Structures are given as structure tokens and as C-alpha cells.
Amino acid sequence: MRFRGILGLASAAAGAAIWLAATPAHAADAAPSAVAVSGEGMVATAPDIAIVTTGVVTRAGAAGAALKANAAAMTKVLAAIRAAGIEERDVGTSGLSVQPQYDYGDGGTPQAPKLVGYEVRNVVTVRSRAVDRLGELIDSLVQAGSNQIEGLAFDVSDREARLDEARRAAIADARRKAALYAEAAGARLGGVLSIEEDPSADEPVRPFAGRAKALQAAAPATPIARGEQELRARVTVRWRLEG
DSSP: OEEEEEOSOOOTTTTOOOOOOOOOTTOTTSOOOEEEEEEEEEEEEOOOEEEEEEEEEEEESSHHHHHHHHHHHHHHHHHHHHHTTOOGGGEEEEEEEEEEEEEOOOSSSOOOOEEEEEEEEEEEEEEESOGGGHHHHHHHHHHHTOOEEEEEEEEOTTHHHHHHHHHHHHHHHHHHHHHHHHHHTTOEEEEEEEEEEOGGGSOOOOOOGGGOOEEOOSSOOOOEEOOOEEEEEEEEEEEEEEO
């Protein structure tokens, strides 16, 4: 895991807010002189959870036949998931639909839509904690009968702990810049007046392609790149200025 604070002077482009409010000597009850600076922190870590969205699509002339075929195929897929060591709490149905299928013709001659059958789609979301064997899991799902891999994402199990590290780095970054501004203005940094966190800084985790590595088993398996996840925190801190 790598850990660093985002350095650099605050600027309008970086979104830092800075102001100095001078206090008249004769107005003891006026607002204190202050400086407000934004800081950013980032923690990069390898994900240890993979989220796979997979399912089975079947078609038949009758809805019942399509549903029956789908149930048989999905039973085998769920068995493969259990065989891979995935716990029941990490498997959930995320979609089930039965849709009529129509023939609209070739477009040359206008005709009324003709019912030709039904399509059944059953989708499950699987959370795997064996990220280094993800390629094997996907291969086993396809071999069991899954004909839809609709999504793949990664997450971090200790997300909040990692975000706390990013928050500490963001505070340190803001303090460093605030101290620099105070010194440049001929003042000293006093106590903290307020802290605001930007909730939009913590975006959903995504693979970091620049550091991605293919995960391959000894036997040929579907290669999966999990990359690194970057968790960010952004704060705006307001300090009292003294001297």
C-alpha cells in the first residue's frame, strides 16, 4: 500500500479557498483574522474484493419452457459458485425478467409484429474475496452455463480505515499550506476554527490501469487486471491567525 498527501500551493484551479480578514485594533468584538485552505490526501491500495455480475439468458417458444431451461442452467451456475467457496451471503439475485420476443420483419414490407417466443434473464451478483483466483471463477461460471458476464468491479474490505488515512493526509496537507501562508503574511497559525469535508472526493473505487497486473493461474485462465484503488479525501480547514 502506498500513502501520500497531495502537495502544492492552493490555487483557484485546485479549488483551495484562502482569505485573510484583518481585525481593526479598536474593534475587540470583530471576527478574528483567519486563513482557510483546502487540503487533499490519497491512499492507493490493492483491492481484495471482486464483484462479478453474471447470469443466464434462455429463449423458447413458450414462456414456461424458457423459464424451465433458465432454472436448470442457473442451478448449475449457483452450484459452481458454491464450489468456488463463495459464501451464501455474498451471492444475491440482482435481476429476473421474462420478455416476449417479436419478429418485426426485414423492414422491406410493413407488417404487424409477430410473437416468436420468450426470453428469460436471471442475473446474480457475486462478491469474491479470492481476487487472485478471479479468472478461474469466471471460467467455471461460463463452463457451468453462464452466458452473460454483465459487470466486474473491485472494492476494498477495510475501506473506512483507508479513508481515515487519506483524511489525516488531507489535514496535514492543509496545515502545511496554511502555515506557509501565515508565515508569508507575517503571522502565526493559531487554533482551528472549522473543518469541512468534501463528500464528493470519495468516488467509487475504480481500477488504476497504470499499475494493473494480469492475474493468471498456473493453468490457462481468463486474465483479469485488478489494478490499484485510489481513495481520496478533501477538506477545507479554517485557522485563526495570531500575531
